[in-house]
Structures are given as structure tokens and as C-alpha cells.
Amino acid sequence: xxxxxxxxxxxxxAVPPVLGSARDVVxxxxxxxxxxxxxxxxxxxxxHLGWTDPNGVPVRGNGxxxxxxxxxxxSAQAAGAPVEVGVxxxxxxxxxxxxSLVHDDLMDGxxxxxxxxxVWALWGSASAILTGDAMLxxxxxxxxxxxxxxxxxxxxxxxxxxxxxxxxxxxDVAFEQRDDVALAECVTMAAGKTGALLSASAAIGAVLxxxxxxxxxxxxxxxxxxxxxxxLVDDVLGIWGDPAVTGKSVYSDLRARKKSLPITxxxxxxxxxxxxLAEWLAGDDxxxxxxxxxxxxxxxxxxxxxxxxxRHVAAAEQALAAIPPGPRDDLVAIARxxxxxEA
Amino acid sequence: xxxxxxxxxxxxxAVPPVLGSARDVVxxxxxxxxxxxxxxxxxxxxxHLGWTDPNGVPVRGNGxxxxxxxxxxxSAQAAGAPVEVGVxxxxxxxxxxxxSLVHDDLMDGxxxxxxxxxVWALWGSASAILTGDAMLxxxxxxxxxxxxxxxxxxxxxxxxxxxxxxxxxxxDVAFEQRDDVALAECVTMAAGKTGALLSASAAIGAVLxxxxxxxxxxxxxxxxxxxxxxxLVDDVLGIWGDPAVTGKSVYSDLRARKKSLPITxxxxxxxxxxxxLAEWLAGDDxxxxxxxxxxxxxxxxxxxxxxxxxRHVAAAEQALAAIPPGPRDDLVAIARxxxxxEA
Numbered sequence: 001x002x003x004x005x006x007x008x009x010x011x012x013x014a015v016p017p018v019l020g021s022a023r024d025v026v027x028x029x030x031x032x033x034x035x036x037x038x039x040x041x042x043x044x045x046x047x048h049l050g051w052t053d054p055n056g057v058p059v060r061g062n063g064x065x066x067x068x069x070x071x072x073x074x075s076a077q078a079a080g081a082p083v084e085v086g087v088x089x090x091x092x093x094x095x096x097x098x099x100s101l102v103h104d105d106l107m108d109g110x111x112x113x114x115x116x117x118x119v120w121a122l123w124g125s126a127s128a129i130l131t132g133d134a135m136l137x138x139x140x141x142x143x144x145x146x147x148x149x150x151x152x153x154x155x156x157x158x159x160x161x162x163x164x165x166x167x168x169x170x171x172d173v174a175f176e177q178r179d180d181v182a183l184a185e186c187v188t189m190a191a192g193k194t195g196a197l198l199s200a201s202a203a204i205g206a207v208l209x210x211x212x213x214x215x216x217x218x219x220x221x222x223x224x225x226x227x228x229x230x231x232l233v234d235d236v237l238g239i240w241g242d243p244a245v246t247g248k249s250v251y252s253d254l255r256a257r258k259k260s261l262p263i264t265x266x267x268x269x270x271x272x273x274x275x276x277l278a279e280w281l282a283g284d285d286x287x288x289x290x291x292x293x294x295x296x297x298x299x300x301x302x303x304x305x306x307x308x309x310x311r312h313v314a315a316a317e318q319a320l321a322a323i324p325p326g327p328r329d330d331l332v333a334i335a336r337x338x339x340x341x342e343a
Numbered sequence: 344x345x346x347x348x349x350x351x352x353x354x355x356x357a358v359p360p361v362l363g364s365a366r367d368v369v370x371x372x373x374x375x376x377x378x379x380x381x382x383x384x385x386x387x388x389x390x391h392l393g394w395t396d397p398n399g400v401p402v403r404g405n406g407x408x409x410x411x412x413x414x415x416x417x418s419a420q421a422a423g424a425p426v427e428v429g430v431x432x433x434x435x436x437x438x439x440x441x442x443s444l445v446h447d448d449l450m451d452g453x454x455x456x457x458x459x460x461x462v463w464a465l466w467g468s469a470s471a472i473l474t475g476d477a478m479l480x481x482x483x484x485x486x487x488x489x490x491x492x493x494x495x496x497x498x499x500x501x502x503x504x505x506x507x508x509x510x511x512x513x514x515d516v517a518f519e520q521r522d523d524v525a526l527a528e529c530v531t532m533a534a535g536k537t538g539a540l541l542s543a544s545a546a547i548g549a550v551l552x553x554x555x556x557x558x559x560x561x562x563x564x565x566x567x568x569x570x571x572x573x574x575l576v577d578d579v580l581g582i583w584g585d586p587a588v589t590g591k592s593v594y595s596d597l598r599a600r601k602k603s604l605p606i607t608x609x610x611x612x613x614x615x616x617x618x619x620l621a622e623w624l625a626g627d628d629x630x631x632x633x634x635x636x637x638x639x640x641x642x643x644x645x646x647x648x649x650x651x652x653x654r655h656v657a658a659a660e661q662a663l664a665a666i667p668p669g670p671r672d673d674l675v676a677i678a679r680x681x682x683x684x685e686a
Contacts, residue, residue, distance in 0.1 A: 038510035040517070103476065107469040126450040126516050129472060130509050133446065136476065137505035140483050144498045152494050156487045162480035166473050167381035173469050174383070 014340055015065070016333035022070035025083055026090040030069075033091050033142050041134035044127055048102055048119050064114075068093040068201040070334055075205025075219055078327035086205030088146035092158050093201040095139035100165050100197075102132040107173065114247050136162065148208045157207055161200040168192020175259045179282055186264040187228070194234075195227030202226075202331070218319050222331060225316035229339045232309040235260035236302060237341065239293050251289040257281055261308075262301035270299025313339045357683055358408070359676035365413035368426055369433040373412075376434050376485055384477035387470055391445055391462050407457075411436040411544040413677055418548025418562055421670035429548030431489035435501050436544040438482035443508050443540075445475040450516065457590050479505065491551045500550055504543040511535020518602045522625055529607040530571070537577075538570030545569075545674070561662050565674060568659035572682045575652040578603035579645060580684065582636050594632040600624055604651075605644035613642025656682045 034045050046052045050061050069090040076086030104110075105118040106128040112118060120128035139162075143154040171189040175181045202223030206216045237246050238253030238260055246252075253260050259281075267278040277295045296302060316335050320328045377388050389395045393404050412433040419429030447453075448461040449471045455461060463471035482505075486497040514532040518524045545566030549559045580589050581596030581603055589595075596603050602624075610621040620638045639645060659678050663671045 036506075038506065038513060040513040041506075041509060099476075103472050107472060125468070127513075129446050129450060130513055130516075133442075133476075133479065134506055134509045136479060137502045137509070140498060140502040144495050144502065152487050152498075155483060155495075155498050159480045159483040159487065163379075163381065163384075163477055166384060166477045166480070170381060170383040170470075170473055173473075 014337055016070075016330065016337050018074060018330040018333060019065055019067065019070045019337070022073045022083075022090070023066040025073060026066065026069040026087055026094070029087050029091050029142075030094055033095065033138055036141075037134050037138060040127065041131045044119055044123060044131040045098070045135060047122070048098060048131070050114075050116075054117070054122050066094070067334060067338065068097055068197065071198065071201035071223060071331070072205045074327050074330045074334070075202050076209050077205070078219060078323045078331070079206035079209035079211035079215055080324070081205070081209035081211075085148070085209050088142045088148070089154060089204030089208050090201075091142040092139040092154070093197060093204060095135045095142065096158060096162055096165070096200075097197055099132045099135035099139065099162075100169070102128050102135065104169060106132075107169070112247075143204075143208070146208060148210075150208050150210045154204055154207045157200050157204055161196050164192045164196035166192075168194075168196065179278070181259050181264055183261075183264050183268050186259065186261055190228060190231040190261060191224065194231040195224045198227035198230065199223035215322070218322060221319040222316045222335070225312045225319065226335045226338050229309040229312040229316065229335070232261055232305045232312070233339055233341055235262050236305050236309075239263075239296060240302065251293060254289045254292050255286060262296055262305040265304045266296045266299035266301035269304070270296075270301060273299035309339050357680055359413075359673065359680050361417060361673040361676060362408055362410065362413045362680070365416045365426075365433070366409040368416060369409065369412040369430055369437070372430050372434050372485075373437055376438065376481055379484070380477050380481060383470065384474045387462055387466060387474040388441070388478060390465070391441060391474070393457075393459075397460070397465050409437070410677060410681065411440055411540065414541065414544035414566060414674070415548045417670050417673045417677070418545050419552050420548070421562060421666045421674070422549035422552035422554035422558055423667070424548070424552035424554075428491070428552045431485045431491070432497060432547030432551050433544075434485040435482040435497070436540060436547060438478045438485060439501060439505055439508070439543075440540055442475045442478035442482065442505075443512070445471050445478065447512060449475075450512070455590075486547075486551070489551060491553075493551050493553045497547055497550045500543050500547055504539050507535045507539035509535075511537075511539065522621070524602050524607055526604075526607050526611050529602060529604055533571060533574040533604060534567065537574040538567045541570035541573065542566035558665070561665060564662040565659045565678075568655045568662065569678045569681050572652040572655040572659070572678070575604055575648045575655070576682055576684055578605050579648050579652075582606075582639060583645065594636060597632045597635050598629060605639055605648040608647045609639045609642035609644035612647070613639075613644060616642035652682050 034042055037045060043056055047054055050064065051058060053059050072090035072093055073083040073086035076083060101113065102119050105113060106120040106125055110118055111121040119131060139158055140155055143158060144151050148154065168189050171185065172193060175189065199220045200223065203216050203220040206219050235253065238248065238258065239251060239262065241248065243250045249255065266274045267281065270277065273295050277292065277299055280292055313335050317332055320331055377385055380388060386399055390397055393407065394401060396402050415433035415436055416426040416429040419426055444456065445462050448456060449463040449468055453461055454464040462474060482501055483498055486501060487494050491497065511532050514528065515536060518532065542563045546559050546563040549562050578596065581591065581601065582594060582605065584591065586593045592598065609617045610624065613620065616638050620642055623635055656678050660675055663674055666674065
């Protein structure tokens with residue numbers, strides 16, 4: 001399974017149709033929500049979302065894969081409701097996702113995202129802080145204005161999820177200052193930064209549909225598991241990914257000395273190679289990153305991460321036993337797509 | 344009325360009892376809410392709220408006047424409900440207020456607030472961004488977890504208010520780069536930065552109590568009016584306030600070349616003195632701020648601001664015609680306290 005999941009041949013054409021159809025149904029609602037923002041937040045959000053250039057001129061582009069949107073609308077269908085019931089949830093999770101990207105780019109000092117300058121790089125830190133704040137407030141309005149009799153539960157899920165995201169980012173920031181990060185801590189961080197919002201995305205449509213707790217719970221587990229798979233794959237791509245595909249520089253996570261999951265596995269479980277990696281991490285020599293990538297490989301970091309990703313995808317699929325076949329097939333397709341991005 | 348409102352003799356002892364009693368009833372709920380935050384956000388929030396020192400050691404101190412808390416609980420009483428109904432609203436508005444302070448201090452580069460180092464000055468910008476974000480998410484949880492059948496309306500009010508705050512702050516940031524700010528724009532900015540949250544504070548208890556629209560509307564107008572009065576007084580204090588009382592440096596707003604309301608009135612309506620003030624604003628000479636303060640006075644900025652503050656307090660009181668006498672008296676006392684802070 002691992003080999004298949006990470007085969008570029010197999011995955012190059014594997015974008016599941018549900019991503020495109022969900023994006024088409026969510027996009028107008030997301031645009032209507034963003035239109036309610038103040039002038040400055042609206043213009044900056046439209047740029048960040050890939051709808052305009054920095055001068056506000058509309059640009060063509062698909063604006064990303066909209067994985068969270070797709071999860072939210074399929075989530076409603078999984079609870080037997082029409083896609084429309086999930087749309088306010090989709091808008092909310094997209095806004096929370098983008099709020100966190102705008103703030104994280106500033107905190108991390110990243111000047112580029114998807115080959116374009118980041119918000120703070122163009123408009124300064126105050127504008128990035130304020131625009132992120134506005135998106136977060138708007139996310140709540142999306143579900144609270146939905147008219148769903150279950151809007152309170154959906155709003156609570158959004159708020160709790162946001163706090164898990166923040167917890168994950170706090171750990172991430174703290175890890176940068178530490179050289180004793182344990183693997184379990186690193187997994188907790190990934191669960192917060194990536195698992196929490198994918199879990200909420202997979203559950204929120206069912207929440208808005210008033211689904212029973214066991215259905216909501218199963219979808220939440222599914223999302224949490226694919227979130228961990230997503231992060232493991234992302235971390236593998238951060239070391240060995242093709243810059244032309246990932247949009248990041250080659251060996252970007254090594255260059256940033258990021259304590260990602262495969263690296264933390266390698267330093268904590270990787271024997272002699274892992275110890276050499278740990279020594280390199282504590283220094284500042286960036287002359288031979290290919291050798292360092294090989295060291296992570298020798299220490300078992302890559303094999304462990306790809307195996308764990310496959311295990312989490314399998315666990316995600318198992319959680320869907322009681323979900324009706326149609327939505328279940330879509331969710332499985334999304335899970336395999338996430339885990340199968342090209343390395 | 345103006346003379347009385349701004350008389351130090353009259354106001355030195357005029358802290359209305361409702362502020363203390365509201366703080367006592369809201370504090371445990373606010374602490375319980377903050378206890379739900381992740382370790383880092385919780386520790387930083389407890390410091391920011393004045394409960395601990397930077398090392399987490401509890402400190403004595405009243406933690407501020409809690410004007411917003413008092414408005415929220417009296418708001419519930421104004422709608423005929425017990426104070427407890429307003430408490431989740433009070434927690435929410437306090438959290439939104441403090442979210443905005445933590446982010447604003449970072450954006451403005453302010454290193455001190457109430458004679459203590461600000462959050463970003465102690466823990467860095469990432470911690471300030473994340474802690475503010477966590478407080479904003481938690482504010483929603485406060486009202487959505489309240490069990491009130493009107494929690495959705497309260498959550499919407501919190502979100503919309505947050506976006507008005509952000510709009511005001513965006514205008515404030517933009518005005519720093521401009522030298523043609525009109526008085527009306529400046530009032531819009533103040534309404535967003537200060538009016539919006541005081542309006543929501545005064546309305547949210549009644550919203551949670553399910554009060555009729557006209558009661559909620561009257562309380563919202565009351566809060567909006569005292570918000571403008573508050574900002575006008577604050578701007579007067581920012582120029583002529585006693586540093587020992589305000590906690591700011593002498594002539595702090597002049598030193599920062601802040602386009603506050605009295606200054607904007609002076610430059611746009613102040614004749615020759617206003618023109619000289621505008622010329623000074625465009626330069627960088629800080630040698631004689633006493634002369635500049637006198638110029639704002641000569642241009643009518645101080646008289647206009649104090650008159651406007653009194654006018655807004657009067658309008659606020661007029662909005663309370665249909666509110667029952669007990670809560671109305673408390674609201675009037677809060678309004679006069681806000682407008683009567685020592686200059």
C-alpha cells in the first residue's frame with residue numbers, strides 16, 4: 001500500500017472529482033462571505049485566496065484544491081443531508097484555514113506561498129494580523145448565519161478547533177527553541193496544526209445536519225487520521241519533494257532546520273545516523289543538504305513517515321464503516337489523494 | 344454639564360459601585376474561561392489580564408475597571424433578566440477587548456500598558472498573535488456554551504463587533520500614512536475602535552435574555568454613544584492628561600503624532616492655529632510639545648472634544664427612556680464615569 005500511495009505515476013491524475021464539484025458549490029458562498037468584510041480585509045483576503053492580484057485585478061486560477069470544502073459538503077451528505085447544508089461549514093473551515101495561513105506566514109517570516117508573495121510581505125504585519133482576525137470572526141458568522149438549528153454546535157466546533165490550531169502553532173514555535181523534542185510531542189503538534197481542522201472539516205457538515213453523535217464522531221476520527229497522514233506526507237515532501245511540484249525550495253525543511261515528523265523520528269529512533277543528524281541540527285552548516293537528506297533516510301525517517309501515513313489512511317477508512325457508500329467513496333478518494341501527493 | 348463632567352473634583356471619587364459588583368460576578372467566569380486555554384495562551388492571558396506576573400506568580404490587583412463587564416450584566420437586568428444571564432456576554436466582550444489590546448499593542452509597537460510590559464514585548468510577536476487569536480476564539484465559546492436559547496444572536500453580535508473593531512484599526516493604521524484625514528473619517532474610526540465594542544457590551548446581556556429588538560436597539564445606541572464619549576475623553580487625556588493618572592507619557596499622542604479626534608478637528612476646523620498644527624504634524628520637531636498642545640487648544644480642539652463628549656453622553660442617556668429605573672441609573676452612572684475621567 002505504501003508503495004502505491006507514494007507512486008507519482010499512480011497519483012499524478014488522481015485528483016478526485018469531488019474536489020472540483022465541492023469547490024464549485026462552495027466558491028460563491030465563500031465569495032459572498034468575503035464580500036461582507038471591510039474594504040481592506042476584503043481586498044487582502046481576495047488576494048490571499050488567489051482571486052486577485054495585489055492590485056485587486058481579478059486573476060484566473062483554481063485557488064487551491066479545496067480539500068476542506070470537499071470534506072465539509074461530503075460530511076453533510078454522509079449524514080443524509082443535501083450538500084447545501086454543508087456549505088456554511090465549508091465556508092467556515094476555509095476561512096479558519098486561511099486565517100491560520102495568513103498569521104502563520106507572518107510568524108514564520110515566510111515571504112512566499114504558492115509562488116506568490118505572502119500577505120505580510122506585501123502589506124506589512126499589521127494588515128496580516130487584522131485580515132487574519134477578520135477571517136476568523138467571519139468564519140463564525142458563516143455558521144451562525146446558516147439558519148441551521150444546529151448552528152451553536154457548529155460554532156462551538158469552529159472555536160474549539162481554532163484553539164487546537166493555536167495550540168499546535170504554539171508548540172511549533174516552542175520546538176524551534178528546543179533540541180529535545182520527543183516524537184510524541186511532535187505528533188501532538190501535528191495533530192493540532194493539521195489534524196484538528198481536517199477533523200472539523202469532516203464533521204461540520206454532519207453537525208449542521210444534526211447527525212447522531214456516533215456519525216459525527218466517526219467523521220471527526222476520519223478527519224483527524226487523514227490530517228496526520230497529510231502532515232506526514234507534507235513533511236516527506238518538505239525534505240524530498242520536487243520544488244516544481246511543492247512550490248517550496250529544495251530541501252526547504254532542512255534549510256529551515258524544521259523539527260518535522262520524519263526528522264524527529266530520525267533523531268529519536270535513528271541510531272548512529274540519527275545522532276549525526278541531531279548534531280547537524282544543532283549547528284549551522286548548510287553546505288551539503290543532500291547528505292543530510294540521506295542521513296534522515298538512513299536513520300529510517302522516510303520509511304517511518306510513509307508507513308505511518310499509510311497506517312493513518314487505513315485507520316481513517318476503517319472509521320467510515322457506518323457511512324453510506326456514496327459519501328464514503330468520496331471520503332476514501334479524498335484520503336488517498338491527500339496521502340498520495342507526489343514526493 | 345461640560346464643566347461638571349470634566350471636573351476632577353467631582354469625578355475623583357465617582358467610580359460607580361456597579362463596576363465593582365459586576366467585576367466580582369464576572370471574574371470567576373472569566374477565570375474559568377481562560378483556564379480552558381492551552382498552557383501558553385493561558386499563562387500569557389493571565390499576565391495580560393493582570394492576574395499574574397510574567398513568571399506566572401499570582402499578583403494582587405483589581406485588573407482594571409471592567410466597564411464592559413458591567414455594561415453586559417446591567418444589560419441583562421435592563422431586559423428584566425438576572426445578572427447571571429449577562430455573565431457569558433460579559434466574559435465574551437472582555438475577551439474581545441483583550442484580544443484587540445494584545446494585537447493592537449503589537450501593531451502599534453507599544454512596549455507598555457498600564458505601567459507593565461506588553462505581551463509582545465515580553466514573549467515576542469508570535470506569542471502575542473497566537474494569544475490574541477485564542478482569546479477571540481474563546482470569546483465565541485463563552486456565549487455559545489451559555490445554554491441561552493439566544494446564543495446564536497449573541498455569537499453573531501460578537502463576530503460582527505469584532506469586524507467593526509478591525510475596520511476601525513485598519514483605518515487607524517491607514518491614517519498614519521495620510522495627512523488629509525477628514526473629521527468624519529476620524530469619527531468613523533473611533534466608532535469602530537471604541538463605539539462598536541461598548542455598544543455590543545451594552546446590548547449583549549439583553550440579547551442573551553431574548554429582549555425585544557427595541558430594547559436591544561436602545562442599549563446598543565447607548566453603548567455606541569458612550570463609546571464615542573469615551574474616545575473623545577481618551578483623546579483629550581492623550582494630550583493634556585496627567586501621566587500619573589493616565590499611565591501614558593506626557594503629551595503621548597502628540598509625541599506619536601496621532602491623528603486623534605481633537606487634533607483632526609483642529610487641523611480641519613481650526614483656522615490659522617490649525618494650519619500651524621498641520622504643518623507641525625507633517626514635520627519631525629518634538630522640541631516644544633507644550634506649545635503644540637496650546638496650538639490644539641487655540642484651534643478649538645479641546646473645547647470641541649469636551650463638548651462633543653458631553654453631547655454623546657446626553658444622547659446616550661436619552662436612549663435609555665424605556666429602560667427600567669434601576670438598571671438605567673447604573674447605566675447613567677457608567678456613562679458619566681466614562682466621560683468624567685480626569686483630564
